[in-house]
Amino acid sequence: MDEEKAKVCFVTTGATAPFTDLIKAVFKTEAVDALQKAGYTHMLVQYGTAKDVFEQSSLNALRHMDGNTPRKPIRIEGIDFKQGLKDEFKLARTSNGLVISHAGSGSILEALRYDVPLIVVPNDRLLHNHQAELAKAMAASNYLLEGNTDNLAPSIAYSESFKMKKAQFPPITSGKHRETEGLEAIMDAELGFQD
Template identity: 45%
Template sequence: MSDSNNGGVPPSPKKVCFVTIGATASFASLIYAVLSTAFFAALEVYGYTDLLVQYGKDGEELYRRRLKEIRDTGLYSRITASGFGLDAAGLGKYMRLAKAGGEGGAEGVVVSHAGSGTILDALRMAVPLIVVPNEELLDNHQVELAEALAEQEYVVHGRITDLPKALAEAEKLRVRQKDWPPVNSGAHQHSKGLADVMDEEMGFLD
């Protein structure tokens, strides 16, 4: 499903927010949170032009309903929204959109569930990443993983209750990541590296 509000005006350079819940578990609360007036308002504040939502195998009805509610307000017309369930080819091309925004675009952000594969893919592309743990899942380490990676300043730990704040923090992280020395030096230079954090939090210990 897509939604366009260009009205014949030449498109401006894109800045894409890509949201993914992954392929295996439902994450209705994340879909609900990003399709809210508060999140759309934050997208406009930080210059985003596009919101792309991977809503999973059973999230389409919620996506359509929430987006209609947003559009019925008559606000946030500068944000173009689109969504899809699953893509067997993977999410790489969508992350690249968030990274580059298309020709002449600005770097955006990825908002992701705390799946280790998705996190690593985003970090390899060096696109700012907001990791949102799915606290509805039992016996998982998503919160611990998000906290550990955020402490090392690899990602922003996003919380369902305040994603606009996470979007603001992602803008600050973007600036810090482009500075020298890297954000993981200095006070963090003797801390665990990314591989160590991922292995420990996901249980891949010797």
């Protein structure tokens, strides 16, 4: 049997609030089809407290994929929560895969350090949230892709070609502030450390 190369899509829903809409969104038939089309072999989902939602929707997705012959069904695994997702981000990175994440700034910052294509999905149900703003601004700078819970398939399909145009993060220079001084220079100036 030919050993197929693994390609991992890691989905993280965050630690604070359960984000069931995202779990449902990644297992929608269109999204799963898009993942299969892009050659994904594994899905790893950090579902938080919403284990029942994860189990139900992943089951539906598996049933759907069974009918999707001749494609091999994607293997689905779940974790509830763990401190630090370093290994998971690395797995997505080394398998030339993808991360789909909630829009918390901590996850965004961590995922981007691993230089992995990232689709960020803001949680519309959170009140007073600035997550959508952040996701939009980051997407405008080509650091990541902004997705939504209604339809993730286009973002997944686009993520393949996005790998080529993804901007480096953290940026070395930015726009008109090309001669920008880093935080260290500002701290030095405040303390009077001068060259």
